[in-house]
Amino acid sequence: MVRWVRALVVGAALAGMITLAGVVLGRIYADPLLVRLVAGAAIGSVGLSVGMRRLPNWTVAPLSATVLGAYTIVGLKLAAGQADVTGPLSQIARDSLVNGIPRLLTAMIPVQPAPDTVVVPVIAAWLAGLAAAEVAVRARRVLLGLLPVVALYAGALYVVGPNASAAGWTTPAFAGLAIVALATSARPAHAEVPEVSAKLRGRAMAGAAAGLVAVIALGAAVGPWVGGQVSASPVDPRRYVQPPQVDSLDESPLNRISGWALSPEQRLFEVSPTGAKSRTVRLRLAVLPDYDGITWRVGATYRNAGRVLPQLPRLPDATTADVRQEIVIDGLTGRLLPVVPTPTEITGARIAFDAATGTLIRPEQLSTGLRYSVVSEVQTPDVNLLPAADVPSGNAVARFLAVGPGVPERIQRLADQLADGNGAAFDRATAIEEFLAEHYRKVADAPSGHAYPNLDFFLFGPRAQGGQVGTSEQFAASFALLARLTGLPSRVVVGFDAPAGGGAVTAGNAIAWPEVLFNDLGWVAFDPMPKSKNPRPVEEDFTPKPTKPPTPPSEPPTSADTSSSSAPPAALAAATDGGPGAAVIAGGASGSVVLLLAGLALALVVMRRGLSRRRLTVGTPDERIGGAWAELRDALRLSGRPLPAHLAATEAAAYAKEPSAVRIRRAAPASEAAPLPPLDELVAGINTVGFAPGAADDAQADRAGSQAVAYATALRARRSWWRRVWWSLHPGPLRWRRPL
Structure with missing residues (x-):
């Protein structure tokens, strides 16, 4: 009876310690499903070993593995239902087992409990419980049996890293359960033999003293290092794992603008009404912050995310509004998902999320009929603050100021001219916007391209040869390049102007636009698209006109000349009259x-x-x-x-x-x-x-x-x-x- 009580107490302590490891790991998950699954694995694995302690040990492992398989299938089904993951259960299980570890380490915080993000912790908890119970309960080596549980707890702390607050109560509780297990397994002392008790007590005291000295020395040597690690930021294992990457089609969606412009009637997707007061609502497909003189690229870090997405920081003095929209994919290809910026919740599709740009990408290619719902938080800054706003500086925005080597001399001169006399950041951005809108035309059949030669021809090429015309690709790319050359952090965004009342979004609705980063206002969009069908040639305002040299003044008349007969009669009359004439009055005003x-x-x-x-x-x-x-x-x-x-x-x-x-x-x-x-x-x-x-x-x-x-x-x-x-x-x- 006493042995059964000890086994139950030790087993309960082990199950509690494994559950605490699940609590630690669950701090980075969006809901408590993971903690419940880990607790079930702890109770199942330890309880099975304790209940079968009388059977031969070779029968426990196969039976436990069989029960583990059944429990894992149940856990995957629960997680798939909660995460809206559809498909055959066998395919879900195979995909989760193959990709469980990389997807867990690349998932967006908070992690959505999905089949591939819960399968590894559940299996690890079950195996730790099996190993700990077999060693601690069957072999009665409790101290050795605690090692798998301690390793599981340390692994949970490592996976969490710096992405959650410090584990305040879990670690003392973990240590307390370990002490309970060790104290319960302690064996009673044997009856003392008078003739040897003194020697044994002496040896025990000497050993205890030596152990105490060793512990004190170890504490003195390691204590400062341990104390320093308490305040240090833990290592994040996600830094060693490559997150999902975009393919060539989605690396620079700006190249697709010209192709879409040639087929404006092609249906790309359907949107539901948003309730907005405006006629259109703008959806964002991709943000392109990197430019090397050849291509504007996405350069995003996408991490697997669940339904709930992290919210971006609130801008001061900005108004916010929630927009709910349902989108059904039709002819849109690639993996990028169009959404109203910035999404905070998505259902109906598995996605990866880039927190810096608020854009979404799907692990698989888009397919016709894909339906997903998005809740977005739209922040609108106070535009009245723009004229006095400044732009940020330093290494944080160096990426948005970088351009590739070999900027064409004419583009650089144009940037210098637009910056001349415009000291304020908003003034420079407005000057670039107005210059592009006043001098260039938008045409659907303009060739694609936004490398330096393409932009140089777009800005300065002769109109008779196809210059000074382009799609929104060239307008947005030219604005962003000129903005960077004048010291404005900028980027290019690709998206769609969708009807606010809902309906089809076609290729003709695709548009690219530039954005500039302002302090306390965030990214502000500009519209350099033409406002007139007959823009002025760029040569009128950019190419300096030669200045006409001033005419040298004529020789002043001498006193003899004033009485010459060549003088006008009116002038002579005025002179003899002595009164001031019109010329004298005008000259006096001009002189003033x-x-x-x-x-x-x-x-x-x-x-x-x-x-x-x-x-x-x-x-x-x-x-x-x-x-x-x-x-x-x-x-x-x-x-x-x-x-x-x-x-x-x-x-x-x-x-x-x-x-x-x-x-x-x-x-x-x-x-x-x-x-x-x-x-x-x-x-x-x-x-x-x-x-x-x-x-x-x-x-x-x-x-x-x-x-x-x-x-x-x-x-x-x-x-x-x-x-x-x-x-x-x-x-x-x-x-x-x-x-x-």
């Missing part, structure tokens, strides 16, 4: 305007020089070096190519020396084409200010200021005469903000 403009120009020049003098001579060395850096930034901005805020000092110096940043005017003297002055002292000063504040001295500040002035002077000298005049009179430096 000229004097006013001259005074304003003089005031601007004085204020600009005073600003430069204060920057470079007033304040601590750190402040003067910061002023020199501001002089460099203003010079580049005045030249039409603002310095991107995300560049480090060394990168900024290299950027300032690029040929595209220092355009030389036509017919410039050879001296003006010489290399620009170096900026090494300025870069060293900025690095000193940034990494060792207060370490700079007056001499270093003087050298940084001298280089900034020399660079600005040389850069100004490369401009045409009227641009040099405007350089000195531009009021922008008096109001521009200049972050270091």
